[in-house]
Each structure stands twice: as C-alpha cells, then as structure tokens.
Amino acid sequence: MSAWIEPSSRLPLRWGRYRARLVGGLVLILLGSGFILVTTAYSLPFLLIGSILQPAGWAVMPSTIGRRVAVVLPVLGFTWLMLGGSGFAWCYAVPLAAWLLVRLRPLPSYAVLALPIAASLLLVRVVTTYQQGWITVVVGVTVDVAAAWTARFIALRLDSWQAVRTLRKSSG
Known part of the structure; x- marks a missing residue:
C-alpha cells in the first residue's frame, strides 16, 4: 500500500x-478572518483589511479555480455574520465547509460540519455578553481546526477514493 498523498498536491499548478x-x-485566510473578527465600531478599517486579505488567501490556495472562486463570497459573508456574537457561532461551519471543498476532501468527511454547529449550541448558552466574545472566537477556531484535521483523517482512512473527480478523470 502506497503512502497517502494530499489530493490537492496532485493538481497541476499554473x-x-x-x-x-x-x-x-x-x-x-487566518489574518483576514482575524482582522474581520476583531472589528468594532471603533476599528472599521480592520473590516476592510480583513475583507481584502481573506479572499486573497482563498485565491492562492492550491485547488481548482472553480472551488476557490465558489467559496470566497459565502465565507466572507458568514465571517461578517460572526461579528454578531455567539448567536452566530454556527457560522464557523461555513469556512470549514469551504476548507473541505478547497482541500478536495471526500463527501463522508463533511460529517465534521456537525462539530462547529454542536459547539455553537453550547456557546450561545455560555457566552452572554459582548466582552466574552473572545471565547466564541477561540472555541470556534479550535473546533474548526480539530474538525479539519478529523476530516483529513477520514480522507486518509478512505484513501480519498472519492475525493477528486478531476484527478480520477485525468488518471483514467
């Protein structure tokens, strides 16, 4: 059995x-998201900087152009929604879904999207004030990172047999 290779690393890069x-x-992506999430009424330039950096990050990720273009606006919009506090913590599932799409993860690995949604149900009960907003960010990012690694593990276990239709077509 050969070693597992990240599917997106097999794509030809221009x-x-x-x-x-x-x-x-x-x-x-992380800097852009961070700038957006620290935005307040007194720091609106951070929103502009983050709204430029985040799409730039998706643009340079190694993946197919269609996948990279498809995620930019949804991720940016839902990152803006996250400014609403813990009631919008479920929005962390959208950047995770985009990451899975861009990283060419197989469909079963999308089950990890339940993790940020489950965390949001807990966060909305625990984080009740604006000053506690940092808790939502820390938990949301931690859950997304853990879920992304779990999705990678799932892809590895499945040997990515269904990860990339584009790659299967070119090799056949």
Whole structure:
C-alpha cells in the first residue's frame, strides 16, 4: 500500500509551488478572518483589511479555480455574520465547509460540519455578553481546526477514493 498523498498536491499548478501556496493562502485566510473578527465600531478599517486579505488567501490556495472562486463570497459573508456574537457561532461551519471543498476532501468527511454547529449550541448558552466574545472566537477556531484535521483523517482512512473527480478523470 502506497503512502497517502494530499489530493490537492496532485493538481497541476499554473504558478508557484504547492507548499508555498498552501501556507501563504492559509496565513492570508487566518489574518483576514482575524482582522474581520476583531472589528468594532471603533476599528472599521480592520473590516476592510480583513475583507481584502481573506479572499486573497482563498485565491492562492492550491485547488481548482472553480472551488476557490465558489467559496470566497459565502465565507466572507458568514465571517461578517460572526461579528454578531455567539448567536452566530454556527457560522464557523461555513469556512470549514469551504476548507473541505478547497482541500478536495471526500463527501463522508463533511460529517465534521456537525462539530462547529454542536459547539455553537453550547456557546450561545455560555457566552452572554459582548466582552466574552473572545471565547466564541477561540472555541470556534479550535473546533474548526480539530474538525479539519478529523476530516483529513477520514480522507486518509478512505484513501480519498472519492475525493477528486478531476484527478480520477485525468488518471483514467
């Protein structure tokens, strides 16, 4: 049995190297999301900066162009919704879904989307004031990261046999 290879690393890239684009895209997405989530009425420039950085991050991620374009507006819109506090913690499922789509995860791995939704049900009961908003961000990001790694584990266990239709067509 051969070693598992990340499906998106097998895609032909028109520019750049896989690892640099992956790390650069992830850094831009995280910085952009961070800038958006620290926005207040007194720091609106952060919203603008984050709204530029986050789509730039999705644009450089190594994946198919259709997947990268498909996630930009939904993720940006739902990240803005997260500014509403713990009542919108379920929105953390949208960037996770985008990550799974862009990283070419197989359909069964999308079951991990239940994790941020379940966490949001708990957060809405625990986080009750604006000053506690950082708890929502920390828990939401932690759950998303754990869910993304769980989805990778699921893909690994399935050997990504259904991860990328594009790759199956080109190899057949």
